[in-house]
Amino acid sequence: MERLKSAVPAELRRAVGEGTAADLAATTSRLLAFFDSLPLFHQVMRELTDPELALCRKDKGRAVELKGQGNACFSRREFGEALRFYSQALRHAPINSDGIDVNLVSAIYVNRASTMHKLGLFKESLRDCDRAIAVSHNYSKAWYRKGMVNASLKNYSSAVRDLEVALHEEMTSLGKSNIEQELKSILQKQENIGEVGTSSCDSMGADLPLAGQPQKIIIESISTPNKGRGMTSTDDIPPASLVHVEDPMAAIIMKSSRETHCHFCFDEAPADIVFCPSCTIPIYCSKRCQEQAGGDISCNQDAHLEYNGHAMTLAKLSITSSCKSPSSKVFAEHRHECGGAHWAAVLPADIVLAGRIMAQYIEKRVLYGKNVSISSTKLDLVHHYDQHSPANKLESQIYAIVLLSCLQNHYGSELLWTEDSLSQLVLLIFQIKVNSIAIVRMKSMDGGPELIVNRDVSAAEGTNMCSVEQVRVAQAIYVSGSLFNHSCWPNVHAYFLSRTLVLRSTEFIKSGSPVELSYGPQAGEMHLPDRQKTLLENYYFSCQCSSCAELNLSDLVMNSFCCPQRNCLGAISESTYYRSKENFVNVSLGGSYVYKLSLPDISKAGKDMEKVARSVFGNSDAHLNIDPGCCMNCRSQIDVLSAAATSHREASKIDRLKEITLLDKTLIPEALQSLKQLKKLRHPYSKALAQAEDTIAEAFVKAGDQEQAQKHCEASIQILEKLYHSKHIAIAHELIKLVSVLLSLGDMAGAAATFARAEAIFSLYYGSHMEKILAYLGALRRAVTSESTVAC
Numbered sequence: 001m002e003r004l005k006s007a008v009p010a011e012l013r014r015a016v017g018e019g020t021a022a023d024l025a026a027t028t029s030r031l032l033a034f035f036d037s038l039p040l041f042h043q044v045m046r047e048l049t050d051p052e053l054a055l056c057r058k059d060k061g062r063a064v065e066l067k068g069q070g071n072a073c074f075s076r077r078e079f080g081e082a083l084r085f086y087s088q089a090l091r092h093a094p095i096n097s098d099g100i101d102v103n104l105v106s107a108i109y110v111n112r113a114s115t116m117h118k119l120g121l122f123k124e125s126l127r128d129c130d131r132a133i134a135v136s137h138n139y140s141k142a143w144y145r146k147g148m149v150n151a152s153l154k155n156y157s158s159a160v161r162d163l164e165v166a167l168h169e170e171m172t173s174l175g176k177s178n179i180e181q182e183l184k185s186i187l188q189k190q191e192n193i194g195e196v197g198t199s200s201c202d203s204m205g206a207d208l209p210l211a212g213q214p215q216k217i218i219i220e221s222i223s224t225p226n227k228g229r230g231m232t233s234t235d236d237i238p239p240a241s242l243v244h245v246e247d248p249m250a251a252i253i254m255k256s257s258r259e260t261h262c263h264f265c266f267d268e269a270p271a272d273i274v275f276c277p278s279c280t281i282p283i284y285c286s287k288r289c290q291e292q293a294g295g296d297i298s299c300n301q302d303a304h305l306e307y308n309g310h311a312m313t314l315a316k317l318s319i320t321s322s323c324k325s326p327s328s329k330v331f332a333e334h335r336h337e338c339g340g341a342h343w344a345a346v347l348p349a350d351i352v353l354a355g356r357i358m359a360q361y362i363e364k365r366v367l368y369g370k371n372v373s374i375s376s377t378k379l380d381l382v383h384h385y386d387q388h389s390p391a392n393k394l395e396s397q398i399y400a401i402v403l404l405s406c407l408q409n410h411y412g413s414e415l416l417w418t419e420d421s422l423s424q425l426v427l428l429i430f431q432i433k434v435n436s437i438a439i440v441r442m443k444s445m446d447g448g449p450e451l452i453v454n455r456d457v458s459a460a461e462g463t464n465m466c467s468v469e470q471v472r473v474a475q476a477i478y479v480s481g482s483l484f485n486h487s488c489w490p491n492v493h494a495y496f497l498s499r500t501l502v503l504r505s506t507e508f509i510k511s512g513s514p515v516e517l518s519y520g521p522q523a524g525e526m527h528l529p530d531r532q533k534t535l536l537e538n539y540y541f542s543c544q545c546s547s548c549a550e551l552n553l554s555d556l557v558m559n560s561f562c563c564p565q566r567n568c569l570g571a572i573s574e575s576t577y578y579r580s581k582e583n584f585v586n587v588s589l590g591g592s593y594v595y596k597l598s599l600p601d602i603s604k605a606g607k608d609m610e611k612v613a614r615s616v617f618g619n620s621d622a623h624l625n626i627d628p629g630c631c632m633n634c635r636s637q638i639d640v641l642s643a644a645a646t647s648h649r650e651a652s653k654i655d656r657l658k659e660i661t662l663l664d665k666t667l668i669p670e671a672l673q674s675l676k677q678l679k680k681l682r683h684p685y686s687k688a689l690a691q692a693e694d695t696i697a698e699a700f701v702k703a704g705d706q707e708q709a710q711k712h713c714e715a716s717i718q719i720l721e722k723l724y725h726s727k728h729i730a731i732a733h734e735l736i737k738l739v740s741v742l743l744s745l746g747d748m749a750g751a752a753a754t755f756a757r758a759e760a761i762f763s764l765y766y767g768s769h770m771e772k773i774l775a776y777l778g779a780l781r782r783a784v785t786s787e788s789t790v791a792c
Contacts, residue, residue, distance in 0.1 A: 004398050007040055016397055017390025021383070024397075024423035031397050032422060045402070048343035049409040056279040056342040060101060063093035067108050074111070079118045086112035087273050095277040106136040113145050116271055117152065124272040125149045131287075140169035144179060147186075156190035217243050217505075219515050221483050226544050228382075230485035230514055237509040240764050243492050244481065244503040250333065250356040251439065251476035251499050252349045258282075263334070264289035265498040266439050266474045278338045281345050293334040336363075336410045343406045349475060350432045351399045357428065357477065358407060366414055381482055383430035384540040400425040434539060435482040439474040439496050442774055465701050465709070466740035466776065468733060474499070486539070487516035488523045488531055488547035493729065493765045495773055506727075506764055516545065523547040524724040527687075528555045554723040556632075560683040561643050563631040570633025571683050574640050647681045647688065650674035654692045657699040665703055671696055690719035697737070706744045713738045732761035736780070743783055752784040 008016075012030060019027045035041040047053055070085030089108045094100055109132035116125040129146035132139055147162030163183045170176050218234045237243065253263045262269050262285035274284040276294070284290040336359040337344035337352070344352050385393070400422050408415045444467075478501050484492070492503045494517050509515060519539060521531035528548060535543050547555075560571035629640040653674040657667060675692050682689050693716035700709035717734045724730055735758035742751035762770040762777065771777045 001395070001398060001402070003040060004035070004044060004402075005394065007038060008034065008394065008398075013390075013394060016394045019393065021385040021427065024385075024426055025420050028397055028400065028422035028426060032401055035398075035401055045405050045409075048346060048402070049341045049406055051341060054279075054342045056281045056345060058094040058278070058280065059092045060094055060104070063089045063104065063108070066092065067104070067111065070108075070111060070115075074115060077118075079115050082115045083112065083119065083271060086115060090273075091275045091280050091283075095275070100135070102136050106132040106139045106142060109135065110139070110141045110145055112272065113142075113149070117145065117149050119271070121271050122149050122153050124270055128272050138169050140166045140171070140175065140179075143169060144182075148182065151182075151186050151189070154193070156186055156193075159186050160190065217241050219243065224514075227485050227514075229483055230516070231483055232514050233509050233511055236511050237505050237515070239505055239507050240767055241505045242502070242767065243505050243515060244484075244501070246478050246481050246501045248476035248499055248501070249479050250353055250360065251474055252333075252353040252356065253282075253474045254349055254472055257471075257473040261441070261473045262286075262289050264293040266441070266496075267498065268441065276334065276338060279342075281337075281342065282334055294338075336407070341406070341409065343402075347399065347403065347406075350436065351403055351429065353432055353436065353475065353477070354400075354425065354429050355403050355407060357432075358403075358425070362407070362411060362415060366411075379428070379431055379435075379477075379479065381431045381435045381479075383427050384434055385427060385430050387540045388430065396426050396429045397422070400429060432477060436475045436477055437481060437494075437501065438472040439476055439499065440470045441473050441496075442468045443471045444468050444776060465698055465713070465737040466780070467737050468774070468776070476501075485514060485516050485545075486519040486535065486543060487514075487545040488518065488521055488543060489545065489552075490516050490518040490522070492517050494518075495766060495769070497769060497772065502769070504765060504767055506729075523552050524554045524558070524720075524728065525730065527559050528552065557683045557685045558687040558723055560686060561638060561640065561647075561681055562683045563634060563636050564638055565631070565634055565636050568631065568634050568636070569684070570631040570636075572629060572631050572636075572638055572640070574628050574644065643681050647678060650677045650681075651688055651692060654678075654695050657695050668696070668699055668703060671699065685719055685722040687719075687723060690716045690723070693719070694734070694737075697741070701741060701744075706741055709741045710738070710745065713741055727761050727764060729761060729765050732758040732765075735761075736776075739780060739784065748784065755780060755784045 008031070012034060015023075016027045016031065051057065066085050066089035070082045070089060073079070073082035073085060086108055090105070090112070093105050093108060095105060109128045113125045113128035113132065116122075116128065126146060126149050129142050129149065132142035133146070136142070143162050143166035147159045147166060150156075150159035150162060160183065163179055163186065167176060167179045167183065170179055217237055219231045220234055221229055222232050223229050251266070253261060253266060257266075258281075260269060261267065263282035264284055267285055269283055269285050274287055274290045276282050276284075276290065282290075282293065284293065333356050334344075337355070344355070347355075388396075404422065404425060476499065481494075481501050481503070484503070491505060491507050491509050491513075492515055493506050495502050495504070503515075503517060505515075519535065521534050521543075523531070526534070531548065532543060535541060556573070557571045560573050563570045563572060629637050631637070651674070654671045657671055660667070675696060678689060678692055693712045697709045697712035697716060700706070700712065713734070717731065717738065720731060720734060735754050739751050739755045739758065742748075742754060759770075759777070759781070762774060766773050
């Protein structure tokens with residue numbers, strides 16, 4: 001798109017950048033007219049939409065080549081590489097009914113099944129055998145491999161049936177002889193051992209239950225002067241209550257997750273990936289997800305399109321079509337993006353998401369034979385167009401023109417443009433930018449549940465603490481979910497089951513109180529100015545939640561320095577605090593902006609944090625000024641600039657431990673000296689100290705010194721409990737790290753008690769879904785209750 005942007009004349013670029021939402025119809029019309037006369041634009045559109053130029057076309061020759069490379073790797077017993085080549089061969093092989101090579105596709109499926117059998121992936125292997133049989137029912141090798149995998153699972157009755165079919169279908173005498181020998185061996189095992197195997201039934205893609213909610217939670221949308229629209233509770237909501245469940249209006253996978261996660265349910269892709277039958281772009285975890293993405297869904301809905309009670313009005317873009325039966329199949333997300341063109345793989349994810357919302361409406365209007373004027377889904381959501389930068393405005397208008405051209409290439413004469421089409425599509429793009437929600441998954445950072453946690457062996461060098469991080473895999477529009485306001489101290493927690501948004505209360509919510517989730521920044525995790533900056537840059541509002549409108553004690557200390565006087569718990573800030581006559585605290589954070597915060601209720605603070613609070617708020621002087629470098633308690637002073645520079649230097653030395661894969665033990669004493677210096681500079685409850693303690697704990701685990709790892713891990717948790725609260729989910733994740741260390745030390749009682757604390761917090765945030773979200777919890781639970789070697 002850079003070529004198109006650079007081609008726009010300066011005067012037109014300025015008109016677009018300086019324009020408001022009210023000017024969109026004029027500026028988009030001018031931009032469209034300019035591009036329509038520009039040969040470069042038509043060249044770009046041909047590159048995006050011409051099947052002959054597409055990089056995502058199926059290619060039988062390429063599939064044969066990749067299959068041969070897989071065979072070579074299999075012969076060398078390089079099964080991991082063989083699996084990769086066979087999967088890529090299936091990606092390129094024509095699989096739809098018109099162009100399928102039955103022999104080629106079924107052979108690749110069986111080869112991949114054999115590879116996964118070698119790798120111990122039995123259920124995945126069985127699924128590929130079934131796929132090969134579905135393509136070629138008489139393929140003896142598929143039945144044979146299925147029988148052998150069932151034998152490995154000790155499903156001997158199934159294995160015998162499969163091998164008997166393989167024997168019947170096999171044409172060669174040598175093949176029959178081999179099958180007869182295996183059949184004889186399995187019959188003998190069945191007679192001696194009996195049927196002890198596991199079911200080959202696979203639940204992948206099954207609907208996830210949202211049962212067990214003891215009461216119906218009712219929330220409603222209201223409007224307030226400070227925050228505009230938001231959700232509030234009509235009744236008291238107990239902690240851990242299921243507050244809201246919603247499927248997305250539209251969703252799209254992030255580019256960074258395209259090769260690792262299913263493009264429909266967004267779960268991590270298994271070894272037996274399923275591909276689109278018509279192009280090479282998406283991957284799926286199952287046939288079910290592939291079919292849902294491709295549109296095998298019956299449409300018996302009313303012609304009036306609604307999502308969760310929110311009517312979608314599309315005006316100004318004309319659709320003409322012959323009448324189609326309401327029972328016919330309609331598209332799901334991927335169908336209009338397929339068919340040879342690769343624009344959906346090239347354009348940014350939020351632009352493709354806008355296309356999916358457009359296409360949903362277009363398809364349903366076409367289905368009912370309506371000839372209506374539409375331009376874009378007029379979702380009842382904010383767009384903040386006027387607040388965006390000139391560069392964003394120009395880029396989005398260009399993308400709107402390109403996207404609508406791509407959609408017209410697919411729908412042809414069914415899609416006609418009118419004057420206001422583009423302006424409404426531009427607003428839709430900005431609505432997505434502001435209101436889309438990131439779908440996240442928890443990713444293990446230590447090798448996953450397969451990591452061994454054994455009292456006798458895991459204390460050796462090179463092991464890791466059991467830890468996870470949150471990874472964004474997709475983004476989606478949840479129409480009702482977008483109405484929940486942000487709070488830096490949220491009272492509901494958002495998580496995802498497949499692509500379904502689930503909100504659960506994390507504390508008691510009084511009737512009439514706002515129900516708020518976090519858009520990312522939270523008190524205790526980020527300092528006040530960082531939270532405000534992040535929210536302003538990404539969501540275009542200045543947060544006025546309770547944690548930002550009231551002086552938060554974690555903000556007071558998390559980036560502060562310690563007092564040079566021993567036994568003084570006062571904090572020394574880089575910001576200016578002064579108490580006004582109205583009993584507000586004004587905080588100058590650099591520049592011209594001053595935050596006006598109300599005083600906190602220090603009686604609600606923890607014991608240690610209350611000491612810090614009283615050192616500031618217990619003073620009777622109503623005009624108290626606290627300057628940078630001045631202790632808030634005893635007024636002692638330090639050189640803040642020098643302290644900040646030294647602190648940064650010592651923290652950088654400690655961070656080097658994270659960058660080294662093979663730990664050099666000589667770095668640990670140096671890091672401990674840096675930690676000692678940090679403790680002399682930073683406030684005891686600063687975030688920098690917590691992070692340093694955690695990094696050093698991880699280093700000691702890698703070095704095999706679990707006792708020192710325990711000491712520093714516990715020190716980190718103690719600080720974080722001051723910055724957050726004891727039942728915050730961040731504390732639970734840190735406790736899990738400590739559990740893995742205690743298990744390594746053989747402290748089963750300590751590990752069990754610590755795990756119970758973490759599990760109680762996870763239950764508050766996830767309810768009965770916590771083991772679905774955090775796959776390692778089941779293995780850890782077994783670890784803390786078992787005397788044997790278990791997986792974490």
